[in-house]
Amino acid sequence: MACSIMVTAKQFFGDPITCITDEIPQKVMDTYCWIQSTFTLPHQLDRVAGEEVAHDGVGSYVDGQHEKKYHKYYQWVVFMLFFQAMCFYVPHYLWKIWESNRVRNLVSDLNNPILEDEKKTKQLKSLTMYLKDNFRFHKWYAARFFICEMLNFVNVVVQIWLVDRFLDYEFSNYGTEVLSFTEMDSEYRTDPMTRIFPKVTKCIFHKYGASGSIQTFDSLCILPLNIINEKIYIILWFWYMFLAVVTGFSIIYRCILCSSxxxxxxxxxxxxxxxxxxxxxxxFNHGDIGDWFLFLLLARNIDQLTYRQLIEQLDVSITKKTDRESFTISMDNERESKDEVGMLKIEKVDDFKKF
Structure with missing residues (x-):
């Protein structure tokens, strides 16, 4: 978002395009070349600027024989950066909706270091009762967080592909080419920043002359915004690669946690x-992965002493509940076994009477 605002700040970086021409009004030429896009000549990139060509990628050419590389991306950079910012915010926004401040409401004032003992005891009791009554009911809560983590990974991978497509498949190797550029011989190297983000380009304008014949005007166009664009995308390249690696390891780590x-x-x-x-x-043995995830979040938001008290109270509460349930189950089993024995005795008496 900051880069999007930066690109639109004309007072810092001047007009987005300025074309040099004598025959055509300045504003008309600038507007036309901005709309129609400009181009460079790939076969002129290896020439010496100032001696063989006027600028890197700008020189003479024969129409139809030499390749022309058009640069249309600069019209959409500001929108692309804004769209990318929104895509990065979507997983965070989804988690905020799904989480609904649950942890904040559960913790309440327990993270307050000067909380009175009476209030602290009361809140600990309420939290313990909630956790006991909702054991094994937090699987979907944890699953939503895992989905958001997966969306983070998918987002950064898709954005790498999207930006690569946006820059005509020049982004995927952009960072490595910039790093290797400084190690190459100055006589045989081509600056990847100049190739992808040229500062000087060509633009062709056609108009009718006085007799109705078509006149062609060849203009040089200066793109001052590419000075900042090349820096933005080299930073984004390293940032995306870092995020892809870290998020990928995070997914692997989460899979290990889910399976162990x-x-x-x-x-x-x-x-x-x-x-x-x-x-x-x-x-822990009485819960599932959803309860583990909630305990982990509580541990991050409550001081260690309070968390220990919570676990101890919860253990006592759950143990009592489990003992009561096991006693009820044993009584039911004993009652069922007595009923079965009684039915067998009745069947034997009936058989004896028949005999």
Whole structure:
């Protein structure tokens, strides 16, 4: 977004295009060349500027025999940068909608270091009751976060391809070419910044003469915005590559966490080491990946002492609930077994009477 604003700031970088011509009014030529786009000559890039050609990529050519490379991207750079900014914000915005300040509401004032003991005890009790009553109901909450992480990776990969297509497939190797440019012999190297973002280009204007014949005017056009464009996209290249690598490893790390309960337990232990491991393991074993994810977020937003108290209270609460449930199940099983024994006795008596 900052780059998009920078590109539109004419007071810092002047007019987006200025064309040199004597026959055509300046404003008319500038507008025409901006709309129709300008071009450079690839076969003139290796020539010595100031001796063999006037500027890199600008020289004489024969129409139909020499290739002309048109540069149309500069009309859309500001919109492209704005669109990219919106794409990067979409996963964050989705998570904000799906998360709905759940962690903030659960933590409430527990992250306040001067909270009164009475209020702290009350809030800890409320949080404990919520976690106990909603155990194994946070899978979709965690899945939404994982989806946003995947969207981050997909976004950066798609944007690399999109910018590469936008710059006529010159972006994917842009950074490596700029780095290798300084190591090449000055007599045999071509600046990739000049090739992709030329500062001086050519523009052809046609109009009718006094007798109705078509007149051709060859003009040189200066593109001062390409001075900033080349810097923007070299920064974006390194930034995208960094994001792609980091986000890719993040996805791999998340997959390992999802497939290994023991690894998830260790991440909770590393987040807060003052919690007794056996108590933490007891609570962890009663939950699933959604509960683990919520515990991890709570550990990041509550101080260590408060988090330890929460885990200890939750362990006591869950253990009591589990003991009660196991007792009920055992009683039901015992009742069912007695009923089966009674039915067998009745069947035997009926058989004896028949006999």
């Amino acid at each position: 309960p023991q690894f998830r337990l260790q991440t909770l232990r590393m987040r807060n080491r003052i919690v007794d491991f056996h108590i933490l393991e007891s609570v």
